[in-house]
Amino acid sequence: MGKRDGRPANPAGSARARRFVRALPTLMICVGVVFDLVTPTAVSAVPLFAAAPLIAAPFFSLASTVRTAVAAILVVLVIRISDGVLYKVVPLTDLLTLLTVSVLALVINGVVRRGNEQLASARVIAETAMRAVLPTPESRIGGLQVAARYEPAQADEFVGGDLFAVADTPYGVRLVLGDVRGKGLDAVAAVAVVIGAFREAAEQERSLEGVVQRLERALAREGSRRGGFDSVEGFVTAVLAEIPAGSETLRVVNRGHPEPLILHPDGALDVLAPAVPALPLGMGLGAWPDRADEWPLPAGATFLAFTDGLSEARDAHGVFYDPAARLRGRLFPGPEELLSALTDDVRLHTGGRSTDDLALLAVGRPSRGQPERRRTVKIVGRDSE
Structure with missing residues (x-):
C-alpha cells in the first residue's frame, strides 16, 4: 500500500539530472558570452545572464547563488566596457535589469531554504514518532528467534504505513504485520x-x-473521530499470528494481506494461503467472521511475513519479485540472516529502484539441542545455487 505512482525511478537518470541542473547556471553564463561575441553590439544577451541566478536560487546555497549573480554581473560589465558602451542608456538598463533579477533570486533562495528547513523539521518529527510506535523487537521473545526490518523506498525517508509488532502474552507469542494505506503523518497516526x-x-x-x-473496533473508533474512514483510502491489510507456548502449531488470520511463508529446515517452503479470503481491516463493512488457519511450525522452521513492498517489487522489465520462488530450497542460520539475504536480493532484483516501503518480520523456532550452524547461502538470483 501507499505506493508512489508511475514506473520505478531511475537513480542514474536522477543523478544525471542533478548534475545538469548544477552546471546549468555556469552554462547559461558561457552561452551568454558566446552569444554576445557572435552577435552585433546592439543585440543583448542579458536574458541569458539573468537566467543564471534564477536557476541557481532554488537549487544552490545562498553563497553559491550570490556567487552566480556576481559572476553574471561582472561578465556583463566586462563585455560592456570592452564594447565601449557602458554608459549608454540600453546597457545601463540591462545592468539594472540584471541587478534586479539577482536580488529577486536571493529572495527566492531564502524562501526555498526556509521551506526546506520546515520540511526537514517536519520529517524529523514524523520519523521520531514512527520510531516510537514501531520499535525493533527483541531478538528472542518467548523462546523464539525474532527479526524485523523496515526498508523505506527512499534512503532518507522513514515515514510510511508499514507496521509490525511482537508480544509475549499469556496465550503465547502473538504478532502482527500490516500495511496502512497512505503516507506521511496520517499513516503514522493509523500505525499508532x-x-x-x-x-x-x-x-x-x-x-x-x-x-x-479489537483492531477492527479500534479503527472504527478512529474513523469516527476523523469523521469516517473512506472505504477505499482508510483500510489496513494485516497478518496476525500466534504461537502458543510449548506448541508447534502456528495460527494465522490474514486480512487481505500478501500470503506469508513458512521456511522449513530442509529447504521446503509453505505458502500460507487462507482457507477463506478476508477483506482488510477498516473497510467499514461490518463485522467480518474471522477464522484462524493452523499450520505446523516445527523446530528449525521460520515464519516469514512481509508487506507488498516485497511481493510487488519489480525489475526493469516489470517482473514482480516472487519471494516463495526465490527462497524455496535455501537455508539460513536464523531469522536475521534470512532478512538480510532477502533485502539484498530484492534490491538486486529492482536495481535499487524500489517504489514502495518494505516491512519484514521473521519468527523462528530454534532447532532442538545444539545444532551445527549452517552456512548462509546468499540469494543472488534464480539461476544461482
Missing part, C-alpha cells in the same frame, strides 16, 4: 492506532480472532 490496539488486545483476548476484532 493499530499497534496500540494490538498490544492491549494481545494481552487480554483469549483468541487470535478476538485480537483481530
Whole structure:
C-alpha cells in the first residue's frame, strides 16, 4: 500500500539530472558570452545572464547563488566596457535589469531554504514518532528467534504505513504485520492506532480472532473521530499470528494481506494461503467472521511475513519479485540472516529502484539441542545455487 505512482525511478537518470541542473547556471553564463561575441553590439544577451541566478536560487546555497549573480554581473560589465558602451542608456538598463533579477533570486533562495528547513523539521518529527510506535523487537521473545526490518523506498525517508509488532502474552507469542494505506503523518497516526490496539488486545483476548476484532473496533473508533474512514483510502491489510507456548502449531488470520511463508529446515517452503479470503481491516463493512488457519511450525522452521513492498517489487522489465520462488530450497542460520539475504536480493532484483516501503518480520523456532550452524547461502538470483 501507499505506493508512489508511475514506473520505478531511475537513480542514474536522477543523478544525471542533478548534475545538469548544477552546471546549468555556469552554462547559461558561457552561452551568454558566446552569444554576445557572435552577435552585433546592439543585440543583448542579458536574458541569458539573468537566467543564471534564477536557476541557481532554488537549487544552490545562498553563497553559491550570490556567487552566480556576481559572476553574471561582472561578465556583463566586462563585455560592456570592452564594447565601449557602458554608459549608454540600453546597457545601463540591462545592468539594472540584471541587478534586479539577482536580488529577486536571493529572495527566492531564502524562501526555498526556509521551506526546506520546515520540511526537514517536519520529517524529523514524523520519523521520531514512527520510531516510537514501531520499535525493533527483541531478538528472542518467548523462546523464539525474532527479526524485523523496515526498508523505506527512499534512503532518507522513514515515514510510511508499514507496521509490525511482537508480544509475549499469556496465550503465547502473538504478532502482527500490516500495511496502512497512505503516507506521511496520517499513516503514522493509523500505525499508532493499530499497534496500540494490538498490544492491549494481545494481552487480554483469549483468541487470535478476538485480537483481530479489537483492531477492527479500534479503527472504527478512529474513523469516527476523523469523521469516517473512506472505504477505499482508510483500510489496513494485516497478518496476525500466534504461537502458543510449548506448541508447534502456528495460527494465522490474514486480512487481505500478501500470503506469508513458512521456511522449513530442509529447504521446503509453505505458502500460507487462507482457507477463506478476508477483506482488510477498516473497510467499514461490518463485522467480518474471522477464522484462524493452523499450520505446523516445527523446530528449525521460520515464519516469514512481509508487506507488498516485497511481493510487488519489480525489475526493469516489470517482473514482480516472487519471494516463495526465490527462497524455496535455501537455508539460513536464523531469522536475521534470512532478512538480510532477502533485502539484498530484492534490491538486486529492482536495481535499487524500489517504489514502495518494505516491512519484514521473521519468527523462528530454534532447532532442538545444539545444532551445527549452517552456512548462509546468499540469494543472488534464480539461476544461482
